[in-house]
Amino acid sequence: xxxxxxxxxxxxxxxxxxxxxxxxxxxxxxxxxxxxxxxxxxxxxxxxxxxxxxxxxxxxxxxxxxxxxxxxxxxxxxxxxxxxxxxxxxxxxxxxxxxxxxxxxxxxxxxxxxxxxxxxxxxxxxxxxxxxxxxxxxxxxxxxxxxxxxxxxxxxxxxxxxxxxxxxxxxxxxxxxxxxxxxxxxxxxxx
Amino acid sequence: xxxxxxxxxxxxxxxxxxxxxxxxxxxxxxxxxxxxxxxxxxxxxxxxxxxxxxxxxxxxxxxxxxxxxxxxxxxxxxxxxxx
Numbered sequence: 001x002x003x004x005x006x007x008x009x010x011x012x013x014x015x016x017x018x019x020x021x022x023x024x025x026x027x028x029x030x031x032x033x034x035x036x037x038x039x040x041x042x043x044x045x046x047x048x049x050x051x052x053x054x055x056x057x058x059x060x061x062x063x064x065x066x067x068x069x070x071x072x073x074x075x076x077x078x079x080x081x082x083x084x085x086x087x088x089x090x091x092x093x094x095x096x097x098x099x100x101x102x103x104x105x106x107x108x109x110x111x112x113x114x115x116x117x118x119x120x121x122x123x124x125x126x127x128x129x130x131x132x133x134x135x136x137x138x139x140x141x142x143x144x145x146x147x148x149x150x151x152x153x154x155x156x157x158x159x160x161x162x163x164x165x166x167x168x169x170x171x172x173x174x175x176x177x178x179x180x181x182x183x184x185x186x187x188x189x190x191x
Numbered sequence: 192x193x194x195x196x197x198x199x200x201x202x203x204x205x206x207x208x209x210x211x212x213x214x215x216x217x218x219x220x221x222x223x224x225x226x227x228x229x230x231x232x233x234x235x236x237x238x239x240x241x242x243x244x245x246x247x248x249x250x251x252x253x254x255x256x257x258x259x260x261x262x263x264x265x266x267x268x269x270x271x272x273x274x
Contacts (some may be wrong), residue, residue: 022239022266049243061232072221076214083210084202130193174261178254184228185250189235190243 018164025168029175031137036179039134040186043127049190052124054117056110060188063106064180070099071177074146078170081153084160090169093166097174100143109138131183138176145169220260227253 073095080088111132118125149169152158156164202210232251234242258264 026264057232057236059209062229064226064228068221068224071224071257071261072217075217075220079210079217083206083213085210105261171262174257178257178262181253181257182247182250184230185231185235185246189231191235191239191241 021164021168022084025171029171031098032088032179035134036182039127039131043186046123046127051188051191052118052128052171054114055188056113057188059106059110059113060184063103064184066099066106067177067180070096070103071174073099074170074173078163080165081158081163081166082093082160086156087167089153089158091152093153097143097146098127099149100139100146100173104139104143107132107139107178109167128187131187135176135179138179142169142173142176145172150189203252219254223256224253 073092077089077092079098080092090163111129114125114128118128120126120129146169149158149165152165221227227249231246231253234245234249
Protein backbone atom coordinates (compact mmCIF):
# COMPACT_ATOMS: atom_id res chain seq x y z
CA UNK A 1 0.00 0.00 0.00
CA UNK A 2 1.35 3.35 -0.99
CA UNK A 3 1.11 6.14 1.55
CA UNK A 4 -0.57 9.31 0.40
CA UNK A 5 1.85 12.07 -0.40
CA UNK A 6 1.91 14.87 2.16
CA UNK A 7 4.20 17.09 0.11
CA UNK A 8 3.30 20.76 -0.14
CA UNK A 9 4.36 23.46 -2.51
CA UNK A 10 7.55 25.23 -1.48
CA UNK A 11 6.88 28.10 0.94
CA UNK A 12 3.60 26.59 2.18
CA UNK A 13 3.44 25.04 5.62
CA UNK A 14 1.50 21.82 6.14
CA UNK A 15 -0.61 23.80 8.60
CA UNK A 16 -0.56 27.23 10.15
CA UNK A 17 -0.39 26.56 13.88
CA UNK A 18 -0.84 30.22 14.86
CA UNK A 19 -3.93 30.45 12.67
CA UNK A 20 -5.32 27.26 14.21
CA UNK A 21 -4.66 28.59 17.72
CA UNK A 22 -6.49 31.80 16.89
CA UNK A 23 -9.51 30.01 15.42
CA UNK A 24 -9.67 27.74 18.47
CA UNK A 25 -9.61 30.68 20.85
CA UNK A 26 -12.27 32.55 18.88
CA UNK A 27 -14.52 29.48 18.89
CA UNK A 28 -14.12 29.35 22.66
CA UNK A 29 -14.92 33.07 22.92
CA UNK A 30 -18.05 32.65 20.79
CA UNK A 31 -19.19 29.80 23.05
CA UNK A 32 -18.63 32.10 26.04
CA UNK A 33 -20.82 34.72 24.34
CA UNK A 34 -23.73 32.26 24.54
CA UNK A 35 -23.21 31.93 28.29
CA UNK A 36 -23.19 35.68 28.86
CA UNK A 37 -26.06 36.13 26.39
CA UNK A 38 -28.16 33.69 28.42
CA UNK A 39 -27.34 35.59 31.62
CA UNK A 40 -28.26 38.95 30.07
CA UNK A 41 -31.54 37.49 28.81
CA UNK A 42 -32.38 36.02 32.22
CA UNK A 43 -31.87 39.44 33.83
CA UNK A 44 -34.52 40.97 31.54
CA UNK A 45 -36.80 37.97 32.07
CA UNK A 46 -36.59 38.23 35.87
CA UNK A 47 -36.68 42.01 36.28
CA UNK A 48 -37.96 43.44 32.99
CA UNK A 49 -36.26 46.72 32.09
CA UNK A 50 -36.47 48.20 35.56
CA UNK A 51 -33.40 48.53 37.75
CA UNK A 52 -32.88 48.45 41.48
CA UNK A 53 -32.62 51.94 42.96
CA UNK A 54 -30.08 50.92 45.61
CA UNK A 55 -27.40 50.02 43.06
CA UNK A 56 -24.23 52.04 43.39
CA UNK A 57 -24.01 53.42 39.83
CA UNK A 58 -20.91 55.52 40.51
CA UNK A 59 -19.02 52.48 41.78
CA UNK A 60 -20.20 50.62 38.67
CA UNK A 61 -18.77 53.39 36.48
CA UNK A 62 -15.47 53.44 38.39
CA UNK A 63 -14.89 49.68 38.09
CA UNK A 64 -15.90 49.83 34.41
CA UNK A 65 -13.21 52.46 33.80
CA UNK A 66 -10.68 50.36 35.76
CA UNK A 67 -11.43 47.40 33.47
CA UNK A 68 -11.09 49.58 30.37
CA UNK A 69 -7.71 50.87 31.59
CA UNK A 70 -6.65 47.25 32.16
CA UNK A 71 -7.61 46.46 28.55
CA UNK A 72 -5.37 49.30 27.39
CA UNK A 73 -2.42 48.04 29.43
CA UNK A 74 -3.05 44.47 28.19
CA UNK A 75 -3.03 45.75 24.59
CA UNK A 76 0.21 47.65 25.23
CA UNK A 77 1.74 44.53 26.82
CA UNK A 78 0.82 42.42 23.81
CA UNK A 79 2.20 44.98 21.37
CA UNK A 80 5.41 45.28 23.38
CA UNK A 81 5.83 41.48 23.28
CA UNK A 82 5.06 41.42 19.56
CA UNK A 83 7.77 44.02 18.84
CA UNK A 84 10.28 42.52 21.26
CA UNK A 85 10.13 45.22 23.94
CA UNK A 86 10.59 42.93 26.97
CA UNK A 87 10.52 45.68 29.59
CA UNK A 88 7.32 47.22 28.18
CA UNK A 89 5.72 43.77 28.06
CA UNK A 90 6.51 42.99 31.70
CA UNK A 91 5.43 46.42 33.01
CA UNK A 92 2.13 46.47 31.11
CA UNK A 93 1.16 42.91 32.01
CA UNK A 94 1.95 43.68 35.65
CA UNK A 95 -0.23 46.82 35.44
CA UNK A 96 -3.06 44.72 33.98
CA UNK A 97 -2.74 42.28 36.88
CA UNK A 98 -2.95 45.08 39.44
CA UNK A 99 -5.94 46.71 37.71
CA UNK A 100 -7.72 43.35 37.53
CA UNK A 101 -7.26 42.95 41.27
CA UNK A 102 -8.63 46.48 41.83
CA UNK A 103 -11.67 45.54 39.72
CA UNK A 104 -12.26 42.41 41.79
CA UNK A 105 -11.94 44.44 45.01
CA UNK A 106 -14.57 46.85 43.62
CA UNK A 107 -16.92 43.96 42.82
CA UNK A 108 -16.35 42.56 46.32
CA UNK A 109 -17.27 45.92 47.87
CA UNK A 110 -20.34 46.15 45.62
CA UNK A 111 -21.42 42.66 46.72
CA UNK A 112 -21.11 43.70 50.35
CA UNK A 113 -23.40 46.70 49.70
CA UNK A 114 -25.79 44.83 47.41
CA UNK A 115 -26.34 41.94 49.79
CA UNK A 116 -28.05 44.27 52.28
CA UNK A 117 -30.45 45.68 49.65
CA UNK A 118 -31.25 42.74 47.39
CA UNK A 119 -29.98 39.36 48.61
CA UNK A 120 -29.56 36.50 46.10
CA UNK A 121 -32.96 35.11 47.12
CA UNK A 122 -34.74 38.02 45.35
CA UNK A 123 -35.32 38.08 41.59
CA UNK A 124 -32.96 40.98 40.92
CA UNK A 125 -30.46 39.63 43.45
CA UNK A 126 -30.37 36.33 41.56
CA UNK A 127 -29.61 38.12 38.29
CA UNK A 128 -27.12 40.53 39.86
CA UNK A 129 -25.09 38.00 41.84
CA UNK A 130 -25.11 35.42 39.06
CA UNK A 131 -23.98 37.84 36.37
CA UNK A 132 -21.35 39.61 38.42
CA UNK A 133 -20.25 36.31 39.99
CA UNK A 134 -19.77 34.53 36.66
CA UNK A 135 -17.98 37.58 35.28
CA UNK A 136 -15.74 37.89 38.35
CA UNK A 137 -14.81 34.20 37.96
CA UNK A 138 -13.72 34.97 34.39
CA UNK A 139 -11.70 37.93 35.64
CA UNK A 140 -10.07 35.70 38.25
CA UNK A 141 -9.17 33.04 35.69
CA UNK A 142 -7.82 35.78 33.40
CA UNK A 143 -5.68 37.05 36.27
CA UNK A 144 -4.27 33.57 36.88
CA UNK A 145 -3.35 33.27 33.19
CA UNK A 146 -1.84 36.77 33.13
CA UNK A 147 0.21 35.90 36.23
CA UNK A 148 1.51 32.74 34.49
CA UNK A 149 2.36 34.76 31.36
CA UNK A 150 4.12 37.42 33.44
CA UNK A 151 6.18 34.87 35.39
CA UNK A 152 7.12 32.94 32.24
CA UNK A 153 7.92 36.20 30.44
CA UNK A 154 10.40 37.33 33.07
CA UNK A 155 13.07 35.02 31.68
CA UNK A 156 12.45 36.23 28.12
CA UNK A 157 10.40 33.24 27.00
CA UNK A 158 8.20 35.37 24.72
CA UNK A 159 10.01 36.77 21.74
CA UNK A 160 9.03 38.62 18.57
CA UNK A 161 8.19 35.40 16.75
CA UNK A 162 6.85 33.45 19.71
CA UNK A 163 4.25 35.30 21.74
CA UNK A 164 1.09 33.27 21.31
CA UNK A 165 0.90 32.78 25.09
CA UNK A 166 0.68 36.54 25.52
CA UNK A 167 -1.65 37.08 22.57
CA UNK A 168 -4.10 34.36 23.62
CA UNK A 169 -4.23 35.47 27.24
CA UNK A 170 -4.65 39.13 26.30
CA UNK A 171 -7.44 38.27 23.83
CA UNK A 172 -9.25 36.44 26.63
CA UNK A 173 -8.77 39.48 28.89
CA UNK A 174 -10.31 41.76 26.25
CA UNK A 175 -13.25 39.39 25.95
CA UNK A 176 -13.84 39.71 29.70
CA UNK A 177 -13.90 43.49 29.13
CA UNK A 178 -16.38 43.15 26.25
CA UNK A 179 -18.66 41.07 28.48
CA UNK A 180 -18.57 43.83 31.10
CA UNK A 181 -19.40 46.48 28.45
CA UNK A 182 -22.80 44.71 28.20
CA UNK A 183 -23.20 43.71 31.86
CA UNK A 184 -22.61 47.22 33.23
CA UNK A 185 -25.52 48.98 31.46
CA UNK A 186 -27.76 45.92 31.79
CA UNK A 187 -27.43 45.81 35.57
CA UNK A 188 -26.68 49.40 36.56
CA UNK A 189 -28.23 51.71 33.98
CA UNK A 190 -31.22 50.33 32.04
CA UNK A 191 -34.66 51.66 32.81
CA UNK B 192 30.79 50.96 25.92
CA UNK B 193 28.19 48.19 25.70
CA UNK B 194 24.42 48.60 26.15
CA UNK B 195 22.69 47.01 29.13
CA UNK B 196 19.76 46.04 26.92
CA UNK B 197 19.23 42.45 25.79
CA UNK B 198 19.15 41.69 22.03
CA UNK B 199 15.33 41.66 22.10
CA UNK B 200 15.28 45.09 23.65
CA UNK B 201 17.42 46.65 20.93
CA UNK B 202 14.89 47.61 18.28
CA UNK B 203 15.49 48.99 14.80
CA UNK B 204 14.13 52.50 14.24
CA UNK B 205 11.38 51.35 11.86
CA UNK B 206 10.14 48.72 14.34
CA UNK B 207 10.21 51.29 17.13
CA UNK B 208 8.15 53.67 14.99
CA UNK B 209 5.65 50.90 14.20
CA UNK B 210 5.34 50.06 17.89
CA UNK B 211 4.82 53.74 18.73
CA UNK B 212 2.07 53.92 16.10
CA UNK B 213 0.33 50.86 17.57
CA UNK B 214 0.58 52.30 21.07
CA UNK B 215 -0.95 55.59 19.88
CA UNK B 216 -3.81 53.69 18.22
CA UNK B 217 -4.43 51.88 21.51
CA UNK B 218 -4.66 55.20 23.32
CA UNK B 219 -7.10 56.66 20.78
CA UNK B 220 -9.37 53.61 21.07
CA UNK B 221 -9.18 53.83 24.85
CA UNK B 222 -10.13 57.53 24.83
CA UNK B 223 -13.15 56.74 22.65
CA UNK B 224 -14.23 53.93 24.97
CA UNK B 225 -13.98 56.17 28.04
CA UNK B 226 -16.11 58.86 26.36
CA UNK B 227 -18.69 56.22 25.40
CA UNK B 228 -18.74 54.83 28.94
CA UNK B 229 -19.36 58.28 30.42
CA UNK B 230 -22.10 59.03 27.86
CA UNK B 231 -23.73 55.71 28.81
CA UNK B 232 -23.56 56.61 32.48
CA UNK B 233 -25.04 60.09 31.96
CA UNK B 234 -27.88 58.68 29.82
CA UNK B 235 -28.49 55.91 32.35
CA UNK B 236 -28.87 58.25 35.31
CA UNK B 237 -30.80 61.01 33.50
CA UNK B 238 -33.27 59.04 31.37
CA UNK B 239 -35.81 57.56 33.73
CA UNK B 240 -37.82 55.52 31.24
CA UNK B 241 -37.05 53.73 28.00
CA UNK B 242 -33.26 54.05 28.07
CA UNK B 243 -32.51 50.37 27.48
CA UNK B 244 -32.52 50.34 23.64
CA UNK B 245 -30.12 53.30 23.51
CA UNK B 246 -27.85 51.73 26.13
CA UNK B 247 -27.77 48.38 24.34
CA UNK B 248 -26.91 50.10 21.04
CA UNK B 249 -24.13 52.02 22.82
CA UNK B 250 -22.85 48.74 24.31
CA UNK B 251 -22.68 47.19 20.82
CA UNK B 252 -20.90 50.30 19.51
CA UNK B 253 -18.49 50.18 22.47
CA UNK B 254 -17.67 46.51 22.06
CA UNK B 255 -16.73 46.82 18.39
CA UNK B 256 -13.46 48.84 18.84
CA UNK B 257 -12.33 46.31 21.47
CA UNK B 258 -13.04 43.36 19.18
CA UNK B 259 -11.54 45.08 16.13
CA UNK B 260 -8.52 46.97 17.45
CA UNK B 261 -7.64 45.18 20.69
CA UNK B 262 -8.64 41.60 19.85
CA UNK B 263 -7.61 41.88 16.16
CA UNK B 264 -10.57 39.87 14.87
CA UNK B 265 -9.44 40.53 11.28
CA UNK B 266 -6.44 38.24 11.88
CA UNK B 267 -8.88 35.40 11.29
CA UNK B 268 -9.16 36.15 7.59
CA UNK B 269 -5.80 37.80 6.96
CA UNK B 270 -2.44 36.16 6.45
CA UNK B 271 0.32 37.04 8.93
CA UNK B 272 2.17 39.32 6.51
CA UNK B 273 -1.02 41.33 5.90
CA UNK B 274 -1.51 42.25 9.57
